[in-house]
Amino acid sequence: MSLIVPVAAWPAPPQHRVSALLATTLDGSEVVSGGEGGEVCLWGSSDETAPPGGPGDAAAAAALTPRVICLGHEAAVVWLGRCMLEGHAAVASLCACGHLNVWDPADGRCLSASPAPLLGGAVATAAAAYPAGGDVLLGGEATALWRVRLATMERHVAAEAEDWCVALSISLLSLEPPPAPPPSSSSATEAATATVATATSATTATTASAAAVRAAA
Secondary structure, eight states: OOOOOOOOOOSSOOOOOEEEEEEEEETTEEEEEEETTSOEEEEEEOSOOOOTTSTTHHHHHHOEEEEEEEOOOSSOEEEEEEEEETTEEEEEEEETTSOEEEEOTTTOOEEEEOSSOTTTTSOEEEEEEOTTSSEEEEEESSSEEEEEETTTTEEEEEEEOSSOOOOOOOOOOOSSOOOOOOOOHHHHHHHHHHHHHHHHHHHHHHHHHHHHHHHHO
């Protein structure tokens, strides 16, 4: 059995110019950042904490340390999102050239990757994950929005557009007005009181009319 371990070497520490950010609740990766060089960096809380109550305690607890650098994009990362792949939470990344990758947030393994640009050569600018997490909607300098299945990287046109896309969001909000709330018990009591008051007023008016007739006679 052979083991192949990829190694990346830089003549100097790599510069990570952030082009996309994602805050997560995934185990081990509290923040994910994408860089202009195509790298994706997973960040976690630092283990080096100051003594409790010390002057640097709060700052140390909030410090983030880069854990893993994921390499797989050839252009700047334009979008990062949380997704689901085979029932497990993962991180998806999209670069400007239209390649989409899915990463394991624990160790940075690439779980799925598009074999070719998904926008047909157009510059990708935006994406959004569907609520179920298994599909992603892509847009860019093209007149179509594409829906991509992350497990297979199969795609189809989700919608035609008249212009390029610069931002995307998928919402579960309903456009129908909410149903009117049922009347409260206090409202029902007030309505009943108003009805009784009306009936009392009508009885008083009838009595007054009868008295006026007798006086005229």
